[in-house]
Amino acid sequence: MFEKHGEKGIEAEKKAISLLSKLRNESQTDKPIVPLVEKFVDTDIWNQYLEHHHSLLNDSDGKPRWFYSPWLFVECYMYRRIHEAVIQSPPIDDFDVFKESKEQNFFESLESITALCVHLQELMKTVENLDENQLKNEFFKLLQISLWGNKCDLSLSGGESSSQKTSIINSLEDLKPFILVNDMEHLWSLLSNRKKTREKASIVRVDIVLDNSGFELVTDLTLANFLLSSKLATEIHFYGKMIPWFVSDTTIHDFNWLIEQVKCSDHKWVSECGVNWENYVKTGRWVYHDHIFWTLPHEFCAMSQVAPDLYAELQKAHLILFKGDLNYRKLTGDRKWEFTVPFHQALNGFHPAPLCSIRTLKAEIQVGLQPGQGEQLTASEPNWLTTGKYGIFQFDGPL
Numbered sequence: 001m002f003e004k005h006g007e008k009g010i011e012a013e014k015k016a017i018s019l020l021s022k023l024r025n026e027s028q029t030d031k032p033i034v035p036l037v038e039k040f041v042d043t044d045i046w047n048q049y050l051e052h053h054h055s056l057l058n059d060s061d062g063k064p065r066w067f068y069s070p071w072l073f074v075e076c077y078m079y080r081r082i083h084e085a086v087i088q089s090p091p092i093d094d095f096d097v098f099k100e101s102k103e104q105n106f107f108e109s110l111e112s113i114t115a116l117c118v119h120l121q122e123l124m125k126t127v128e129n130l131d132e133n134q135l136k137n138e139f140f141k142l143l144q145i146s147l148w149g150n151k152c153d154l155s156l157s158g159g160e161s162s163s164q165k166t167s168i169i170n171s172l173e174d175l176k177p178f179i180l181v182n183d184m185e186h187l188w189s190l191l192s193n194r195k196k197t198r199e200k201a202s203i204v205r206v207d208i209v210l211d212n213s214g215f216e217l218v219t220d221l222t223l224a225n226f227l228l229s230s231k232l233a234t235e236i237h238f239y240g241k242m243i244p245w246f247v248s249d250t251t252i253h254d255f256n257w258l259i260e261q262v263k264c265s266d267h268k269w270v271s272e273c274g275v276n277w278e279n280y281v282k283t284g285r286w287v288y289h290d291h292i293f294w295t296l297p298h299e300f301c302a303m304s305q306v307a308p309d310l311y312a313e314l315q316k317a318h319l320i321l322f323k324g325d326l327n328y329r330k331l332t333g334d335r336k337w338e339f340t341v342p343f344h345q346a347l348n349g350f351h352p353a354p355l356c357s358i359r360t361l362k363a364e365i366q367v368g369l370q371p372g373q374g375e376q377l378t379a380s381e382p383n384w385l386t387t388g389k390y391g392i393f394q395f396d397g398p399l
């Protein structure tokens with residue numbers, strides 16, 4: 001801070017630290033959830049939401065408090081307050097408190113990233129000559145890599161290292177039994193049918209609602225690259241977070257930083273991937289979108305009301321992939337659903353386009369299971385919902 005801003009930087013740092021200590025104290029001692037004070041694009045929406053929560057309580061319950069409010073709300077609120085501490089402390093108001101751990105995750109995963117990029121480059125050379133079955137096989141492989149890439153978020157490990165150290169490509173077969181809901185076939189039918197029936201110049205758009213930066217983002221970009229080179233899609237739209245979020249979530253800065261790192265690798269094939277990716281962005285075949293809605297506490301069924309412009313944007317997609325656990329919690333409203341409730345029902349009216357959640361399980365919520373499946377897992381492995389060991393591809397939409 002001193003190097004960048006001199007004495008002013010040190011003062012600002014002290015201020016941010018004192019605001020963060022106050023936040024820690026409030027959360028540890030179950031104080032009321034207080035309104036946000038610093039003016040930012042979403043401050044009013046947050047405070048209205050807080051007010052609404054307040055109005056749901058009986059008079060005797062008093063104000064919403066840290067230990068007694070819904071987890072999704074309080075957890076999002078905590079990250080928003082961390083951001084508030086930073087923006088209240090100029091000139092360090094653009095500081096990303098999680099930047100260091102995100103970059104560390106990338107560097108620690110370099111070996112797996114290299115293996116993945118080599119795999120992708122080899123695939124790109126043959127992709128034109130693959131028959132239907134081979135193409136489907138490769139698609140399934142990259143989908144699974146993107147799924148298991150979601151194990152690597154940093155909020156589950158409290159910011160501790162959670163990088164990918166072994167090559168995941170060789171483990172896919174062993175990991176298959178841990179996929180509890182597997183709708184990959186639906187994704188294939190949807191995209192391959194479109195490829196067969198579409199006019200030459202028509203657009204096929206796949207949107208990816210990103211989750212974590214670092215290794216997971218590389219797996220998502222690899223999948224996105226494959227979708228274009230296999231002609232299963234003609235453009236990919238990405239959505240990231242506007243503020244640092246849940247430790248490892250991707251911001252535009254992380255997105256650009258990662259592509260630059262891959263491009264600058266001294267491994268020829270890795271750097272070729274980076275060059276390709278930068279090119280996709282420049283030519284508009286990859287489009288990155290920011291929207292404040294992704295860092296609000298609202299569940300997705302509120303999107304058409306709270307962020308109609310974003311909902312309308314998503315409606316343009318032929319398929320939306322939602323990466324990660326937090327997105328699943330927001331898709332399903334983070335409710336205590338029965339395990340067998342259909343996914344469509346839990347979405348509670350959120351159907352902008354055919355969609356699929358690609359997520360490893362880290363929170364105590366799962367819908368769309370077979371009768372008895374959840375109970376059986378609970379009996380044999382009490383923590384199955386929260387360890388990230390299990391995964392799903394859960395699809396909703398007409399085919």
Ligand SMILES: O=P(O)(O)OC[C@H]1O[C@](O)(CO)[C@@H](O)[C@@H]1O
Nearest residue numbers: 153155156324325326327362363
């Ligand atoms: O990066 P992901 O997959 O959304 O995981 C974040 C998850 O980690 C937690 O912060 C801790 O389990 C959950 O609240 C959240 O759902």
Ligand SMILES: [Mn+2]
Nearest residue numbers: 153211212246
């Ligand atoms: Mn995340």
